[in-house]
Every structure is written in structure tokens, then in C-alpha cells.
Amino acid sequence: MKILVCISKAPDTTSKIAFSEENTKFDENGVQFIVNPYDEWYALVRALEIKEAGGGQVTIITVGGAGDDAIIRKALAIGADDAVRVDSEAKDAYYTAMQISSYAKENNYDLILTGKETINYNGSQVAGMIAAELDVPFVSLASKLDVNGSTLTVEREIVGGLQVVELNAPAVISCAKGMAEQRIPNMRGIMAARTKPLNVVAAQEIENLTEFVSYALPNAKSAVKMIDPENMDELVELLHKEAKVI
Amino acid sequence: MILVYINSSNGISKSSYESISYGKKLGDVIALTNGGASSDDLASLGQYGASKVLVDRKINGDDQQQLTKLIASAVENNSVKTIVFSHDLVGKSVAPMLSVRLKAGLVSGAISLPDAEGCVDVNVFSGKALGKVKVNSEIKIISLLPNSIQPEENGSACPVEEITADTGSPSIKVLSTKKPEGEIPLPEAELVVSAGRGLKGPENWAMVEDLAVSLGAATACSRPVADIGWRPHHEHVGQTGVAIRPNLYIAIGISGAIQHLAGVNGSKVIVVINTDPEAPFFKAADYGIIGDAFEVVPRLNEAVNKFKAS
Numbered sequence: 001m002k003i004l005v006c007i008s009k010a011p012d013t014t015s016k017i018a019f020s021e022e023n024t025k026f027d028e029n030g031v032q033f034i035v036n037p038y039d040e041w042y043a044l045v046r047a048l049e050i051k052e053a054g055g056g057q058v059t060i061i062t063v064g065g066a067g068d069d070a071i072i073r074k075a076l077a078i079g080a081d082d083a084v085r086v087d088s089e090a091k092d093a094y095y096t097a098m099q100i101s102s103y104a105k106e107n108n109y110d111l112i113l114t115g116k117e118t119i120n121y122n123g124s125q126v127a128g129m130i131a132a133e134l135d136v137p138f139v140s141l142a143s144k145l146d147v148n149g150s151t152l153t154v155e156r157e158i159v160g161g162l163q164v165v166e167l168n169a170p171a172v173i174s175c176a177k178g179m180a181e182q183r184i185p186n187m188r189g190i191m192a193a194r195t196k197p198l199n200v201v202a203a204q205e206i207e208n209l210t211e212f213v214s215y216a217l218p219n220a221k222s223a224v225k226m227i228d229p230e231n232m233d234e235l236v237e238l239l240h241k242e243a244k245v246i
Numbered sequence: 247m248i249l250v251y252i253n254s255s256n257g258i259s260k261s262s263y264e265s266i267s268y269g270k271k272l273g274d275v276i277a278l279t280n281g282g283a284s285s286d287d288l289a290s291l292g293q294y295g296a297s298k299v300l301v302d303r304k305i306n307g308d309d310q311q312q313l314t315k316l317i318a319s320a321v322e323n324n325s326v327k328t329i330v331f332s333h334d335l336v337g338k339s340v341a342p343m344l345s346v347r348l349k350a351g352l353v354s355g356a357i358s359l360p361d362a363e364g365c366v367d368v369n370v371f372s373g374k375a376l377g378k379v380k381v382n383s384e385i386k387i388i389s390l391l392p393n394s395i396q397p398e399e400n401g402s403a404c405p406v407e408e409i410t411a412d413t414g415s416p417s418i419k420v421l422s423t424k425k426p427e428g429e430i431p432l433p434e435a436e437l438v439v440s441a442g443r444g445l446k447g448p449e450n451w452a453m454v455e456d457l458a459v460s461l462g463a464a465t466a467c468s469r470p471v472a473d474i475g476w477r478p479h480h481e482h483v484g485q486t487g488v489a490i491r492p493n494l495y496i497a498i499g500i501s502g503a504i505q506h507l508a509g510v511n512g513s514k515v516i517v518v519i520n521t522d523p524e525a526p527f528f529k530a531a532d533y534g535i536i537g538d539a540f541e542v543v544p545r546l547n548e549a550v551n552k553f554k555a556s
Contacts, residue, residue: 013485014504017374037486093352094345117338119372119485119508123354128310128342137417138310140339143479153421157480158335159256159431164421165308174339177486178479209351209383213365216376218511224518224528229537232549235517238533240553243515245494246437246461 001056001147001169003047004109005080006100006126008090008118009064009071010036019215026120026215035071038115040078041182042175047113048079049180050147057081059109063090063099069198076193077185083196088203091211093121097129098206104134110150110169116141116176124174131172139165143178248273249326251317252291252299253336254283255307256425261332261390261434263294263397268390269330270295270398271359278320280305280313285406292404294397299406302413307336309416314343319411321348321385329387334433337389344387351381357394357491357512372485372508391512392434393491432481435464438492438513440483442468442506444499444520444539448476453543454498460550466490468500484509499539502527519543 011017011031018027035044047058060075061084062068072083086099104112112134114127124140131138143162144155150169155162157176185193227235239246248269252262269275277296279288281303288299300320305312317340321329329344331337333355345352356379358367363380366388370377432438439458445451451465458465465481472482483490485505491512498519500506507530510516518531519542528534535542 011371013372013508017371019375093342093354097342097346121370121377122372122489123352124338125342125345125352125354128339129346131310132314132343132346135311138339138343139418140310141335158423158425159433161424161480163308163423166419166421167417177482207382209345209349210353210379210381212370212377213363213380214378215370216378217374218376221530221532224531224534226534226536229535229542230545232542232546233552235533235535235546236549236553239494239515239517243494243532245515246550246553 001050001054001110002108003050003056003058003111003113004104005039005044005047005058005060006112006114006130007039007044007060007062007071007075008036009033009062009068010119013037013119017217023214023216033071035075036115036118038117038175040075042177042179043113043115044075044078044080045180045183046145046175047111050145054147059084061086061100061103063088063096063203065089072198073193074185076196077189078183079189081196083198085198085200086203087200091208093123093125094129094209095206097126098133099203100126101130101133102204103201104130111152112172114172114174116174127172127174134170134172137167137171138173139167139171140174141176142173143176145173145175145179247324247326248275248328248330249317249320249324250275250277250296250330251336251340252277252279253307253332253334254279254288255281257283258287258290259431259434260397261334261392262291264392264395265330265332265390266291266294266296267397268359268395269328272328276300276320276324278317280307280316288406289403293399293401295401296404298404300409301406302409302411304410305413308420309418310339310343312413312416313340314347315413316411317344318347320409327385329385331387331389333389333391341387341389348385349383350385350387351383352387352389353379353381354389355391356388357391369512373489373511374508391491393436393493430464432464432466432483432488433490435490435492437461437463437494438466438490439463439496439498440466440468440500441471441498441539442500443470450540451477453540453547457496457543457547457550460547460554463494468506497527498543500527501525502530
């Protein structure tokens with residue numbers, strides 16, 4: 001099975017979030033970048049497991065500048081066969097999805113996997129957009145994926161519950177927790193990653209349907225009010241009269 | 247015209263009323279849904295501002311491609327300029343597909359109405375910051391985060407019109423569905439009681455559930471607790487679980503790791519109960535109680551019951 005895994009660069013989950021240029025840009029100063037966890041732990045690792053069980057090829061793709069090569073090498077070290085970087089800043093989800101779709105159209109994949117969202121923009125947009133552009137079925141928030149020939153059996157989250165569905169490849173699937181377990185790259189993987197092919201392709205002209213015009217940090221919380229553990233009537237009173245939530 | 251898509255597969259939820267109320271602030275609202283919800287339930291959307299409800303009975307909503315075609319045809323037939331979704335499973339799957347089909351910019355996870363410049367606030371960086379998004383296309387799609395606005399009841403029941411759209415045959419076959427059993431879906435809950443490893447074992451959750459029942463709250467848990475199987479995965483809130491923004495979040499025996507906070511920092515009021523005064527969660531809390539959950543939680547439950555009875 002020929003699998004394309006879409007990965008995105010994201011700030012490490014413990015990063016301090018700040019903005020520069022009058023709050024119009026994310027301040028990358030001192031930020032450690034990682035492969036977006038949903039893309040890495042769930043989409044990439046499950047793709048590798050499918051390949052290990054039934055053969056095939058796992059290609060990773062990202063849209064970004066040369067600064068993204070470090071996270072691409074990380075994904076290659078985990079086990080992807082080769083990588084594609086569309087050489088352009090990822091302007092918005094639509095722009096990113098159209099770049100990936102354009103590459104995917106030329107290269108006929110059986111399966112395209114993404115994480116359920118990125119931890120920086122949390123949009124859950126790119127996967128559905130790729131599916132729509134390629135006109136193939138889309139299953140979102142998948143927690144299990146089994147492949148049998150070209151038949152895909154997918155367990156997906158529905159509100160408060162789960163649903164198992166069946167469909168035929170080609171398809172796009174966004175991956176959530178449950179899909180696979182995180183893999184730590186070993187030394188052999190890291191060495192091998194250095195020489196795996198990284199194909200840099202030029203970006204297509206795509207219009208910007210949306211743009212982030214500015215960012216802000218949430219208002220600082222006022223100091224916590226400590227309450228005597230013996231006096232829960234006081235807490236209930238405060239929740240009712242002061243916070244007005246009950 | 248504003249088109250609001252309503253997911254009525256589990257009946258009409260509070261987030262549906264929120265989406266209608268949101269749409270009403272932007273213009274005249276038509277609601278669109280599919281499946282078997284009763285016409286009386288659907289007509290209730292009029293009380294929140296829908297002028298009519300369109301329903302396609304033959305589509306069950308399990309196939310995202312079919313839903314996308316249904317919504318696109320309603321957009322074309324009603325010269326719709328803005329489409330509103332609730333940022334649930336449909337908002338996260340069908341809204342992006344529709345965005346491509348209509349070449350309409352999508353704002354996902356909106357938490358505000360458009361401002362004077364048409365910019366909408368969204369949560370970014372897993373709730374650690376806000377972003378202002380501008381949509382450049384003529385048709386706009388907004389996927390609204392639950393609990394971002396209060397539903398406003400100001401009208402009366404509206405007509406329900408059955409439609410059929412050409413949506414082709416489904417490409418996804420459902421083998422089995424495990425539906426929620428009458429409980430409040432976590433992302434929509436206004437009050438949430440959540441517990442973590444501090445509870446020491448799954449057998450100790452009765453007091454958490456008792457408190458939730460007394461308050462009319464949903465229950466949630468931290469990641470370690472879901473990982474070791476003490477609680478079901480759909481209760482896990484945090485960066486890799488569900489992100490919620492209830493009016494009240496009570497965290498019991500949860501230390502407050504940054505990944506957990508990312509899922510709950512949109513909560514209006516946070517109460518933290520922990521034995522450890524150094525627990526980082528206290529920094530994000532509005533009210534803090536340093537104490538043993540096994541004593542504090544039953545006491546709080548008693549106080550809530552007393553309050554409810556008064």
C-alpha cells in the first residue's frame with residue numbers, strides 16, 4: 001500500500017507562547033519545534049505498521065521552508081521511506097491542503113493520513129480539504145485503522161461514542177489517539193534518515209482564503225482564592241453568588 | 247442568507263441552539279439538517295431564530311461526502327453567504343470539505359461574532375492564545391466552538407420543509423455504532439467534574455459521579471487515568487483528548503500539567519482540589535482547596551445538595 005503521511009511543524013507542547021511584529025507573528029525565539037504529535041504518534045506510526053504488515057511505501061509530506069528539514073529528518077528516522085517538502089510557508093489550511101493535493105494527484109496514493117489537528121492552529125481542516133480536492137472519502141478522528149487489500153476498516157470517534165465504518169481505498173483519514181503508540185527513533189534509524197531522499201518541490205500558486213491578522217494572549221487569571229477544606233458551603237456560595245456558574 | 251447546519255443525529259442539542267442564535271446575529275437564518283429527528287424537535291429551532299428548517303430525510307450523515315453535497319446544494323439554492331457549523335465532528339470534517347467545494351474560507355473553532363472588520367476570534371495554540379481570522383472569500387464558513395455564546399430564545403416554532411438533494415450513493419458503510427447513553431456530551435457540558443490519579447483507583451469514582459449528578463455536570467478525567475483504563479477514553483480532556491470550555495470545571499486530584507491545561511483553559515471558572523499545595527493547577531484556578539479529595543468531595547457534594555434543596 002502506498003501511503004502519504006502529512007506532517008506539520010509545531011512548537012513543543014511546553015513552549016512559551018509569545019508573538020512578535022505587533023502581535024502578527026508567532027515568536028519563534030527560543031522555541032523548540034517538533035513534529036505535530038498527532039501526525040507523528042498516530043498517523044506516521046500507524047502507516048509504518050501497515051507497511052510492516054503488508055508491504056508498501058510510506059512517504060511524508062510537509063509544506064514549509066528549509067527550517068522544516070529537522071522535523072522531516074525526525075520523521076524519516078522513525079521509519080518513513082522518503083519525504084517531500086513543498087517549498088513555501090504554509091499560509092493557511094486551504095493553501096497547505098491544495099499544495100499537498102496537487103502533489104498527491106501526480107503520485108496516486110492508496111491512503112493519505114494526517115493527525116486530527118495541529119497543536120498550534122487546532123483547525124482540523126487540512127485532511128478534509130485534501131479529501132474534497134481529490135474527491136475521495138474522508139474519515140475523521142479515527143482511533144483504529146485496519147487494511148485488508150483495498151478495504152479499510154476504521155473506528156472513529158462520534159460524540160461520546162465510537163463507530164466502526166468500512167470503505168475502499170483511496171481515502172483520507174485523520175488520526176486520533178488509539179491509532180498507534182509513539183515510537184522513539186533508534187540510532188540506526190537516525191543514521192539511515194540522513195541519506196533517505198528528501199524531495200523539495202516548488203509550490204503552486206494558491207489564493208489565500210483566510211489569514212490570521214493578529215494574535216493575543218488570554219487575559220491573565222486573577223489570583224486563586226483559597227477556600228477552607230472544612231467549609232464547602234462557602235465554595236458553593238461563591239460559585240453561586242460571585243462566579244454565577246451554579 | 248445564513249445557513250446553519252444542525253447535527254440532529256442525537257436530537258437537537260444545546261450547541262445547535264447556539265449555532266442558530268449565532269447565525270441570527272449575522273442575518274436571516276435557514277437551518278439545514280438530515281436524518282430522522284422529529285419535525286416537532288426541528289421546528290423548535292425557530293424559537294432561537296431560524297425562519298425555516300430544511301431536512302433531507304434520506305441521508306443519515308455517516309458519509310461526509312454526501313453531507314458536503316447536501317449542504318453545497320442548499321447553499322446554491324438559497325443564495326447563502328455564510329454557513330455556520332458547530333465545531334463538532336461535522337464542523338471538523340464536513341466544513342473543510344465544503345470549504346474546498348465552494349472555495350469559501352473557513353474559520354474553525356470560532357469563539358466570537360465577526361467584528362467590524364469581519365474578523366473572528368479563534369482559539370489557537372491549544373487554548374494558550376487567541377487569533378483573529380479574516381476571511382477573504384465571498385462565501386464564508388464559521389465553525390463555532392460549543393459554549394462560546396449563550397443561545398437566545400426569542401421566536402416561535404418555524405416551518406419544517408423536507409428536501410431531497412442529489413448526493414449520490416454513500417462510500418462509507420457503517421458496521422457498528424456505540425451511541426452515548428443519555429449522558430451530556432462532554433464538549434457541550436456547562437459544568438464538568440473531572441478527576442485524576444489523585445483518586446488512587448477506579449473504584450473511588452463513585453464520589454465524583456455523585457458530585458456530577460448533584461450538580462447536573464458531565465464527568466471527565468486526566469490523560470493518565472484514561473491511559474491506564476480507569477475511565478473511558480472519551481472522558482479524557484487535555485491536549486490529546488477533548489478540549490472543553492465549560493462554565494465550571496472542577497479538577498479533583500489532577501496536578502495540572504501543561505498538556506491538561508491546554509484542554510481546559512477555556513473554562514470560565516476553575517476549581518482545583520488537591521492535597522499538594524505546589525500543584526501547578528492552582529496557578530490556573532479561580533478557587534483552590536488544599537485537602538484530601540476523599541474528605542473534601544463528599545463534603546462538597548453535601549453542600550451542593552443543601553444548596554439545591556434551598
